[in-house]
Amino acid sequence: MSAPTVTRATRASSVATVIALIALVLLAAAPWWAGRADMRLMGEILLYLSLACLWNLMAGYAGLVSVGQQAFVGFGGYMLFALTIFGGLHPIAAIIAAGGLAAIVSIPIATLIFRLKGAYFAIGTWVIAEVFRLSFAQVSALGGGSGSSLPVGIVKSLAASRSGREALSYWLALGAAVVVISAVYLFLRSRRGLALTAIRDSEVAASGLGIDIWRTKLEVYVVTSAFTAIIGGLIFLQKLRISPDAAFSVNDWTAFVIFIVVIGGIGTLEGPIIGTLLFFALRETLADFGTIYLMVLGLVAIVVMLKAPKGVWGLIRDRFDLELFPLSYRVRTATDKGA
Amino acid sequence: MPDLLTLHALDAHYGDFQALFGIDMTLADGEVIAIIGANGAGKTTMLRSISGLLRNRADQIVYRGQPIGALRADRVAHLGIALVPEGRQLFPSLSVEENLLLGGKVGRPGPWSMEKVFGLFPILEERRRQASTSLSGGQQQMVAIGRALMANPDFVMFDEVSLGLAPVVIKSIYDALPDIVGEGMTAMIVEQDISKALSVSSRVYCLQEGRVSLEGRTKDVTHDQITQAYFGVAA
Amino acid sequence: MIEWVGVIVQGTLLGGLYALFAAGLSLIFGVMRLVNIAHGDLIVLAAYLGLSTTMMLDVHPFVALIVVMPLMAGIGYALQRGVLNQTLGPDILPPLLVTFGLSVILQNALLEGYTADPQKLNGGAIETASLSAGGLAVGVLPLLTFVVAVAMIACLQWIFYKTSLGRGFRAVSDNQDIAQIMGLNKAHVFGLAMALALAVTAIAGILLGMRTSFDPAIGGGRLIFGFEAVIIGGLGSLWGTLAGGVILGVAQTIGAKIDPGWQLLAGHIAFLVVLAVRPNGLFPRVEH
Numbered sequence: 028m029s030a031p032t033v034t035r036a037t038r039a040s041s042v043a044t045v046i047a048l049i050a051l052v053l054l055a056a057a058p059w060w061a062g063r064a065d066m067r068l069m070g071e072i073l074l075y076l077s078l079a080c081l082w083n084l085m086a087g088y089a090g091l092v093s094v095g096q097q098a099f100v101g102f103g104g105y106m107l108f109a110l111t112i113f114g115g116l117h118p119i120a121a122i123i124a125a126g127g128l129a130a131i132v133s134i135p136i137a138t139l140i141f142r143l144k145g146a147y148f149a150i151g152t153w154v155i156a157e158v159f160r161l162s163f164a165q166v167s168a169l170g171g172g173s174g175s176s177l178p179v180g181i182v183k184s185l186a187a188s189r190s191g192r193e194a195l196s197y198w199l200a201l202g203a204a205v206v207v208i209s210a211v212y213l214f215l216r217s218r219r220g221l222a223l224t225a226i227r228d229s230e231v232a233a234s235g236l237g238i239d240i241w242r243t244k245l246e247v248y249v250v251t252s253a254f255t256a257i258i259g260g261l262i263f264l265q266k267l268r269i270s271p272d273a274a275f276s277v278n279d280w281t282a283f284v285i286f287i288v289v290i291g292g293i294g295t296l297e298g299p300i301i302g303t304l305l306f307f308a309l310r311e312t313l314a315d316f317g318t319i320y321l322m323v324l325g326l327v328a329i330v331v332m333l334k335a336p337k338g339v340w341g342l343i344r345d346r347f348d349l350e351l352f353p354l355s356y357r358v359r360t361a362t363d364k365g366a
Numbered sequence: 367m368p369d370l371l372t373l374h375a376l377d378a379h380y381g382d383f384q385a386l387f388g389i390d391m392t393l394a395d396g397e398v399i400a401i402i403g404a405n406g407a408g409k410t411t412m413l414r415s416i417s418g419l420l421r422n423r424a425d426q427i428v429y430r431g432q433p434i435g436a437l438r439a440d441r442v443a444h445l446g447i448a449l450v451p452e453g454r455q456l457f458p459s460l461s462v463e464e465n466l467l468l469g470g471k472v473g474r475p476g477p478w479s480m481e482k483v484f485g486l487f488p489i490l491e492e493r494r495r496q497a498s499t500s501l502s503g504g505q506q507q508m509v510a511i512g513r514a515l516m517a518n519p520d521f522v523m524f525d526e527v528s529l530g531l532a533p534v535v536i537k538s539i540y541d542a543l544p545d546i547v548g549e550g551m552t553a554m555i556v557e558q559d560i561s562k563a564l565s566v567s568s569r570v571y572c573l574q575e576g577r578v579s580l581e582g583r584t585k586d587v588t589h590d591q592i593t594q595a596y597f598g599v600a601a
Numbered sequence: 602m603i604e605w606v607g608v609i610v611q612g613t614l615l616g617g618l619y620a621l622f623a624a625g626l627s628l629i630f631g632v633m634r635l636v637n638i639a640h641g642d643l644i645v646l647a648a649y650l651g652l653s654t655t656m657m658l659d660v661h662p663f664v665a666l667i668v669v670m671p672l673m674a675g676i677g678y679a680l681q682r683g684v685l686n687q688t689l690g691p692d693i694l695p696p697l698l699v700t701f702g703l704s705v706i707l708q709n710a711l712l713e714g715y716t717a718d719p720q721k722l723n724g725g726a727i728e729t730a731s732l733s734a735g736g737l738a739v740g741v742l743p744l745l746t747f748v749v750a751v752a753m754i755a756c757l758q759w760i761f762y763k764t765s766l767g768r769g770f771r772a773v774s775d776n777q778d779i780a781q782i783m784g785l786n787k788a789h790v791f792g793l794a795m796a797l798a799l800a801v802t803a804i805a806g807i808l809l810g811m812r813t814s815f816d817p818a819i820g821g822g823r824l825i826f827g828f829e830a831v832i833i834g835g836l837g838s839l840w841g842t843l844a845g846g847v848i849l850g851v852a853q854t855i856g857a858k859i860d861p862g863w864q865l866l867a868g869h870i871a872f873l874v875v876l877a878v879r880p881n882g883l884f885p886r887v888e889h
Contacts, residue, residue, distance in 0.1 A: 092697055094638070139873060142880040143832070145693040146636030150828045151876075154869055157825060161866040277821060282705055289698055318709040325705035332698050333687055417782050443784035451782075457775040460768060467765070468772050472784035517784065 043351035054201055058194035070197045070265060072307050073204040077258045078280065079287040079299035080204075081251045084211050086285075087294035088223050089247040092145075095152025096281050098159045099129050099252045101274030103259025105163050108269055111181045113168070118185055119199070122260035129256030130249050137248045141241065153277065160275035174270025182267060196265050203261055207254055212296060212352055214250075219243065227294070278321075286328045292338025296352040301340050370395045370521060370552050371416070372428045376435075378411050378420055378576075385411040387576045393521070393554065398547050400563035400584065401556045403573035404596060409556045410452055412573070413523050417449045418442035429521075444472050448519035452526045452556075454510040456498040462509055463494040469513030476518025477549050483512035486542055504535035511539070511546070521552040528559050540566060560592060574598050603736050608858045609851055610739060616850030617747030618812065620843040621805035622827030623834075624750075624757060625798035627842045630831070631761075632770045632794040633689060635696050639704040641824030642711075643799060647673050647806025648815050649711055652720055662722040662807050670803040677799030678792040685795065686788050704820065711817035722810035746808045753801055754843050760797070761839070770794055822865075829872040835882025844884060848875075 057066055078096070085091040106125035110116045116124065140151040164172045186192045214220050222243050225233040234240055259280075263269050273279070283306065291302020306324075313320040335342055344350065371393040378386035386408045393399060403409050414420045416427055418439035427435035434442055448469075456465050466480055484491035487508040493501060498509055507527055514522055528536040536559075543566050547553045557563035564570060564584050572580035572595035580587065580595030622644060629635050637643075647669055654665035684703075688695035730741040761767040772780040773790045781787055809815060809823070826849060834845025849868050856867020875883065 086694070090693075092694060094701065139876055142876055146638075146697050147828070147832065149638070149697055150636065150825065153821070154825055154829065154872060157822075158866065158869045158873070161862075161869070165862055165866075278705070282701070285698060285701060293694065318713045321709040322706050322713075325702040325709070329684070329699050329702040329706075332695050332702070333684070336695065419778050419782065438786065439778070439781040440784045440786045443782055449782050451779060455776055455779045457772045457779070459771040459775050464768050464771075468768055468780075468783050468785075471765075471769070513783070 037350060040351055051205065055198070057197060057201075058190075063190075063193065066193060066197050067265070068307070070200040072303060073200040074258055074262050074265075075284065075287065075306070076299060076303040077200075077204045077207040078255065078284045079291070079303055080207050080211050080296075081254050081258070082281075082284045083288045083293060083296075083299050084214070085247060085251050087288065087298075088215065088220075088227055089244050090227055091244060091248060092149045093152040094149045094277065094281050094285070095154070095156035096255055096284065097275045097277055097279070098152070098156035099133070099255035100259035100262065100280040101156070101159055101163065101271070102129055102132070103256030103261075104263035104269050104274045105169060106256065107260040107263055108169060108175065108177060112178060118181060118264055122199075122257055122264065125260045126253040126257040130253035133249050133252035134245070136252075137245050141244065141248075156275050156277065160271045163274070164271040170270070172271060174268065174273070177264075177267045177269075185264075196261070199261055199264070203258060207258075208296075208300075210250075210254070215296070219246070223247065283324075286324050288338075289328045290331050290338055292340030292344075293336075295337065295340050295344070297344075297350075298338050298340040301343075302338065305339065368395050369393065370397075370430060373412075373416075374426050374428065376412070376415060376422060376426045378408070378415050378422065380411075385576055386415070389573075389576075389578055391571060391578070391581075393552055395520075396550055396552055397569065398553045398555065398567045400567035400570040401554060401573060402558070402560050402563055402570060402592070402596065403579075405558070406575075407573040408576040409573055410525055411576075413449060413525050413554075413556060416442075416523065417447060443517065444474075446474060446518070446520035448514040448517045448522045450507075450510050450514045450522065450524045450527060452529065454503075454506045456506055456509055456513070458497070458499045460498060461495055462490055462498050462501065465498050465509050465513050466490075466516050469516030470518075472517045474518040478515045478518050480516070483515060486515075486545060487512060502535075504531050504539070507531060507535075507539060511542075515546065519551065521554070522546075523554045523556065525556045526558065527555075528557060528562055536562065560596070572596055605858075607737055608854045610737065611743065612851030612854035613847050614739070614743035614747045614850070615854060616830075616843070616847030617743075617750035618805065618808060618846070619826045619830045619849050620750045620846030621746075621753060621801065621808065622823050623830035623842045623846055624753060624839065625802045625805070626824075626827045627831050627837075627839060628757060628798045628801070629794055631837055632774050633791050634774075635685065635689065636700075637685075638697060638700040638824065639707055639820070640700075640802070640827060641822065642704045642707040642820030643673070643676075643802050644806045644809060644823045644827075645711065645815055645817060645820045646676075646707055647799075647803040648722065648810035649715055649720070649817075650803075651722055651807045651810055652715075655722060662724055662811055665722075666803065666807055669807060670800050673799040673803035673806075674796040677795035677797075677802075681792040681795035682788055686791055689791070704824075708817050708820060715817065717816055717818070719814040719816045720810070721814040722807065724811040728811060742808075742811060746812070749804060749808065750843065750846070753804065754839050757797075757801070758839050766793065826868070829868065832882055833872055833875045835885035837886035838882075838884045841882060841884030841886075845882065848883075 057069060061069065082093070082096055085093055103122070103125045106128055107118060107121050110121035110124055111118055114121070136155055140148060140155060143151040163169065169175055182192065186195050222233065222238045225238060226240050226243060230240055263274070287302035287306045288299050290305055291300065292298030309324065310320065313323060331338055369392055373389050373391040376386055376389040377384065389412060401409050411420065415422055418437050418441065422435035424433040424436040429445060429447065434445065457468065460468065466483060489505055490508055490512060493505065498506060501509065527539055540562055555563050555567055567584050570582060570584050570587060571578055572592065574595060580591060626637065626640050629637060650669045650672060651662050651665045654660065654668045655662055684699065685696065688699045724742060727742050731738045732741060732744070761770060769785050769790050772783065773785060773787050777787050829849050830845035831842055832845070833848050834841030834843070848871060852871035853864045853868040857864035
């Protein structure tokens with residue numbers, strides 16, 4: 028028997044990588060094989076997937092349970108409108124700039140609401156989102172409380188034809204999802220990611236190891252805010268219309284995202300992906316029932332939280348010892364070929 | 367004398383860690399026994415099991431013929447089993463008087479009342495309105511003992527009552543013990559201070575690494591036996 | 602000048618309502634460290650239960666309290682023992698996410714049962730009655746709301762510090778294990794705390810429903826007002842919560858006086874300023 032080796036990759040993760048690459052190629056080719064409605068739906072799925080990964084990074088890894096992510100979704104959306112209409116920026120440039128602005132804005136916000144602990148932090152984030160909503164409702168140049176539409180000239184600057192615009196907006200959503208998932212994955216693999224895991228497991232022990240908890244959490248908050256704003260910009264680039272109530276909706280941008288992550292499996296990278304697929308499957312079958320659908324969703328989330336707190340992915344992982352994103356280290360001896 | 371409490375092959379676990387391995391023990395009604403053992407021997411774990419804070423299989427702990435191993439702590443309390451916990455653990459938001467009143471919450475009839483506790487520890491009557499945290503360590507221990515007695519238990523477990531107290535204070539508390547158990551109470555004295563524990567008990571059990579390493583009548587066990595049982599090495 | 606005095610008086614009285622929103626939140630946090638995200642929706646639920654009671658029995662909303670208070674208390678006890686007790690522990694995620702799910706369920710159940718149309722409880726003559734003194738007119742209903750808030754806070758304070766029930770609340774809050782070996786069943790004590798909190802919520806809901814129109818979506822906003830009152834006042838202090846409610850109410854009426862669109866924003870800004878300057882609130886509980 029040779030000396031044991033330590034590795035992160037497993038056979039399942041290698042297979043998953045291959046499948047993911049094939050899926051990515053297929054998804055990238057969607058404008059040539061998917062219908063207009065399907066592509067719109069897939070774009071929406073990809074944007075929700077991104078939001079879910081970001082919320083999961085905050086809540087599941089950094090312990091920052093926010094119910095106010097709509098603040099940055101709406102902020103990104105409004106910045107897209109403001110920077111294109113008044114700043115003359117190209118929509119894509121505006122969306123990237125929105126991310127940068129969100130990062131800057133999120134720093135003073137974090138210094139303030141990090142003073143609130145645990146669940147009070149959560150409600151604090153909600154207050155911030157309300158402040159954003161009420162403030163943007165005061166800006167009459169952007170339509171005040173009733174909102175405004177993206178001018179035709181700006182929409183046309185994306186691509187001349189409607190199908191061209193739809194394809195571009197879909198690719199942007201796909202690109203954003205790939206960037207977000209990769210960024211979260213690489214972050215968690217990095218030294219900072221390890222620090223984050225240490226904090227989640229024990230704040231006291233982590234600070235004993237010389238990890239600056241406050242700073243690490245701040246970094247996560249700022250980066251998440253920036254990406255969330257970019258996703259927000261993409262969401263409203265699809266919608267082409269914005270209003271304070273739609274932009275800062277707690278149900279649309281936070282409740283659904285939380286349900287996705289909880290049902291899929293909080294604190295795992297695979298969870299948001301599974302959760303997003305389940306969420307949309309549920310929505311497409313039950314959406315006709317309106318309020319009942321939302322009640323079922325809430326109920327499922329409660330049951331999952333109580334009975335299987337690691338979500339659907341947690342159940343699968345415990346059953347088969349699978350890990351598609353190789354994060355944990357495995358010690359393996361030459362005789363042990365199991366994965 | 368009839369058996370009051372019996373432990374049958376009691377095991378206890380904290381997650382994957384097993385703290386007790388098949389403890390067998392019998393207490394007769396009215397008896398005072400000492401439990402000695404080093405840090406981590408499983409003494410406090412055993413008390414947590416008996417008091418219901420750790421749940422076990424029902425038949426592993428039998429009290430007056432009734433299996434109680436799986437009962438919740440508040441149900442165990444109502445059966446007349448009380449604990450003076452290690453480190454006192456008074457309720458910081460409650461005054462001295464309120465701590466005692468809470469001890470009487472189970473409402474069992476019997477000789478103990480607030481007046482009687484104040485008779486035993488007069489200093490507590492002077493301090494009755496004070497926050498329990500403002501008392502000295504010894505006075506806090508008196509409140510903890512009084513709080514347990516207020517329940518009028520048939521069986522009291524004392525967990526390390528001498529820990530962290532000055533010798534003179536320990537003496538005054540141990541001087542009060544005969545008055546307490548004189549009421550026909552059964553008691554289990556858990557101590558690291560072996561001589562104190564042996565001085566008030568008729569039988570002794572020594573725990574070592576979660577197992578009973580010695581049991582016998584206090585007057586029969588020798589110093590060498592205790593050293594062997596306590597440390598696991600020959601003296 | 603007298604105009605501004607009027608604004609401050611109105612804000613103070615409005616603060617009474619916010620203190621009622623906050624009292625239940627403060628109580629359950631104090632006893633079991635639970636922050637109930639569905640608290641605002643439970644206030645709205647109480648208002649709707651009041652609506653149904655007034656319509657079915659043809660009674661005044663105040664009389665409806667005889668039905669709604671015990672009903673809400675019962676819901677609270679069942680909710681705590683049936684669901685919320687299972688979420689309590691060192692991890693903050695389960696209570697937070699479960700009450701969040703509950704909030705969504707409640708909102709949509711109300712939407713299903715009562716539609717999205719705004720409703721109002723009909724308080725009759727008391728709604729328009731006012732007292733005037735020195736050129737200052739004060740509505741009877743807001744005044745009554747404030748008096749009820751002060752009375753409720755005093756009552757909760759009394760229960761907490763002078764009764765056997767309150768002793769149990771404090772003991773379980775201090776040390777669950779030791780309270781349990783003193784014969785207190787913590788699951789039951791937590792149930793009673795939630796029952797009491799929702800009984801107060803019932804009063805808050807009825808007064809809210811008489812004061813303004815309500816619909817199933819407004820719960821989140823009420824939660825935020827209650828939360829802001831708690832944080833401004835300082836965690837764990839019931840009288841502080843009343844003060845927090847008053848500060849929030851005054852900030853809102855001053856904001857509204859400057860520009861109607863500024864009412865809510867001014868309240869939030871007051872909260873953020875307090876958080877920046879006094880992160881532990883204005884009247885935090887003194888630790889022993």
